[in-house]
Amino acid sequence: MPELPEVETIKRVIEPQIKGLTINNIIINKTEVIAHPTSDEFCDLLVGQTISNMERRGKFLIILLNNNNKIILHLRMTGCLLITPEKYPEEKHTHIIFKLSNNNELRFSDTRRFGRFWLLKKGESDTFSGIEKLGIEPFDSKLTAEYLKVHFGKRKKAIKECLLEQNVIAGIGNIYSDEILFRAGIYPARSAKSLNFEEWKRLAVVIPECLLYFIEKNSITPEEYLKIKGQDYRNTPFLQVYGSEGKLCPICKDTLCRIVVGGRNSVYCPVCQKDL
DNA sequence: CCCTGCCTGCTG
DNA sequence: CAGCAGGCAGGG
Secondary structure: OOOHHHHHHHHHHHHHHHOOOEEEEEEEOOHHHEEEOOHHHHHHHHOOOEEEEEEEEOOEEEEEEOOOOEEEEEOOOOEEEEEEEOOOOOOOOEEEEEEEOOOEEEEEEEOOOOOEEEEEOOOOOOOOOOHHHOOEOOOOOOOOHHHHHHHHOOOOOEHHHHHOOOOOEOOOOHHHHHHHHHHHOOOOOOEHHHOOHHHHHHHHHHHHHHHHHHHHHHOOOHHHHHHOOOOOOOOHHHOOOOOOOOOEOOOOOOEOEEEEEOOEEEEEOOOOOOOO
């Protein structure tokens, strides 16, 4: 169920544990999670290859190999990556196991099976994963009030829906769009074109600030990460509005409300985030 | 633009 | 037991 802060956390905790290791074997229990190429080709191309490093782009993870091929994966709602010793009990819904040269395993589990893997050969253009269509990273200096206004300023749709558009800013999902709008004091259902320049400026500040804050709160050691099986995110106690409908606003102590915006559950403070 | 489907598991 | 869950693609 990860959004950018969780995906970044996974990247930070997994990367040092796989860097420089060779993939000795791959077990694929559910071939449908390999979106490209076929699962057989996926294995053939990867077995024997060495992992050089790992990257995150939006909510995608990228595992780069020494031969310049790369694995791209998206965890969607319930996908999970875990490094375990060889004989560690297997999580339910484990779909792929990469057997690594230090005898550990990189395991992918996913209850709802929405998560996907792609393997791109060196130089192969990625028309598959959607990663090429992503907008800027939230920490990019290009994320300014002007950028937001150019992309959203004439849109009739709700600002919350705009923040979820991966092709403009990559990585924000339902949780952090609520958190961002709370911090910015903007009502989630406000039509984007009704925002003034002050509000675009506030969003440009709050977006990277908020995501960075939650990345830091998520910080975890490999040991702790294995203990919780990569399933829980420790930043959730720091969420100010998401999941807290009916509870008190941490700022003004009024009761937090819930509305549906673009089909998504949205929690906000009716005092701190007034509608026009 | 809105809506559905993809899945399983948990909550009310 | 229906309804819903933090994502996204695809169709109307």
